Amino acid sequence: MSLKTILPGSTSPTGQQITLGVMGGGQLGRMFVQAAQAMGYFTAVLDPDPASPAGLISHFHIQTPYDDEQGLAQLMQRCEAITTEFENVPSPALVTLGAHRPVAPSASCVAVAQDRIKEKAHFVQCAPVSGVFPAPYAAITTDALLAAVPAELLPGILKTARLGYDGKGQVRVSTREELAAAWASLNKVPCVLEKLMPLRGECSVIVARGADGQTVSFPVQKNTHHDGILAITEVYEGALDPTLAARAQASTVALADHLNYVGVLCVEYFLIDTAHGVDLIVNEMAPRPHNSGHYTQNACDISQFEAQVRTLAGLPLPTPRQHSPAIMVNLLGDLWFAPNAVREKVSERGVSPPWAQVLALPGTHLHLYGKLSARPGRKMGHLNITAPTVAEVRETAAKVLTLLGLPPLDA
Ligand code: ADP
Ligand code: MG
Numbered sequence: 001m002s003l004k005t006i007l008p009g010s011t012s013p014t015g016q017q018i019t020l021g022v023m024g025g026g027q028l029g030r031m032f033v034q035a036a037q038a039m040g041y042f043t044a045v046l047d048p049d050p051a052s053p054a055g056l057i058s059h060f061h062i063q064t065p066y067d068d069e070q071g072l073a074q075l076m077q078r079c080e081a082i083t084t085e086f087e088n089v090p091s092p093a094l095v096t097l098g099a100h101r102p103v104a105p106s107a108s109c110v111a112v113a114q115d116r117i118k119e120k121a122h123f124v125q126c127a128p129v130s131g132v133f134p135a136p137y138a139a140i141t142t143d144a145l146l147a148a149v150p151a152e153l154l155p156g157i158l159k160t161a162r163l164g165y166d167g168k169g170q171v172r173v174s175t176r177e178e179l180a181a182a183w184a185s186l187n188k189v190p191c192v193l194e195k196l197m198p199l200r201g202e203c204s205v206i207v208a209r210g211a212d213g214q215t216v217s218f219p220v221q222k223n224t225h226h227d228g229i230l231a232i233t234e235v236y237e238g239a240l241d242p243t244l245a246a247r248a249q250a251s252t253v254a255l256a257d258h259l260n261y262v263g264v265l266c267v268e269y270f271l272i273d274t275a276h277g278v279d280l281i282v283n284e285m286a287p288r289p290h291n292s293g294h295y296t297q298n299a300c301d302i303s304q305f306e307a308q309v310r311t312l313a314g315l316p317l318p319t320p321r322q323h324s325p326a327i328m329v330n331l332l333g334d335l336w337f338a339p340n341a342v343r344e345k346v347s348e349r350g351v352s353p354p355w356a357q358v359l360a361l362p363g364t365h366l367h368l369y370g371k372l373s374a375r376p377g378r379k380m381g382h383l384n385i386t387a388p389t390v391a392e393v394r395e396t397a398a399k400v401l402t403l404l405g406l407p408p409l410d411a
Helices: 027-038 069-078 091-100 107-113 116-130 143-147 176-185 242-258 304-312 333-337 355-359 390-404
Strands: 019-023 042-046 060-062 081-084 137-140 156-160 170-173 191-195 199-209 215-217 221-226 229-235 263-274 277-286 326-332 364-368 379-386
Touching: 019 027, 019 069, 019 091, 027 042, 027 304, 042 069, 060 069, 069 091, 081 304, 091 107, 107 116, 107 277, 116 137, 116 191, 116 242, 116 277, 137 143, 143 176, 156 176, 170 176, 199 242, 199 304, 215 242, 242 263, 242 277, 263 304, 326 333, 326 390, 333 379, 355 364, 355 390, 379 390
Parallel strands: 019 042, 019 081, 042 060
Antiparallel strands: 137 191, 156 170, 156 191, 199 215, 199 221, 199 263, 221 229, 229 326, 263 277, 326 379, 364 379
């Protein structure tokens, strides 16, 4: 069903509160729920986990598997329109929902983003318009394709086509023997082998596209990953070359247009050194708000989650304006076990990081996801840091990183 305007604060013809739904109850769903509720909508979450971060705070929480017919029927019965918060929602479930309710992004867009083989084909197809290519790659789905892999793709990274995130489902390989062993270790599921690129840096772009095709772009994020997981995002003048940032924005808009995408889309890029200077390579896309876009919550006049609500509800979509230089620090579960964790509250779940000291610094905004236990590598929350100037935001971030025992910012 196509999107129509769904104004907040009213009731449906059946007398029901106007409710927006989300498939998935993780932290991204939680922050969508928070943005929707702030604007007066009721919310419904479908997630089998009774303790899911979004389910815990939503008006309605349907606790069934994503492909459960009854669960999907309940969600449709409750909701005026439905979005998704992670790309591994089975796309047939979105097809079912989309037959009866507006769903954004659509099942077909999510299907492209959830399969690296389709995603890279989309990037290649769009390259004449987007102006940006993916890294050289080969799809590996059969022994014959494995044997035919060109030598120039090594050393490379073998990535499962589906279900990978935060560097999971990836193996670095240098030789054909390692490649064959790695594919066997991944049970020969469909994969892509990507050439290992000499990364100068990474960036990402978030756009929001309405059902009318109007697209707005957020400022481009500079990202630093540790062990394949996003660690830091920096967004301020001077963080990135403005020409490259503008190219990344234009490319992202072109990729969204080509899919006739509706909703919030994030595209990740690599910055690589070439003979002609630094160039862009498109890495992957996420059909939803993204960890690298969390800075928008405190540094922009519209957050990526509000943009998700606006696109889903068919509301106006003015260009978001960044009002403060921003640095986002991801808070992984490791911090709950770090030497700087606050010792008085020792429990088997680990101990709290020194929040009081962190929050004493000006412009620190803590976002915790309500996860009941910390594990190394688990995303527990993030900290947005804002300040009037670039020098001040970097200074505060440096203090925060020291307090948390994390590596310093790049120079
Ligand atoms: P995920 O779905 O886990 O985010 P990515 O493909 O984005 O998977 O890989 C995670 C990180 O691994 C990237 O942000 C980058 O730091 C590194 N990486 C991935 N592919 C390559 C590549 N071809 N060359 C160099 N580094 C890469
Ligand atoms: Mg990634």
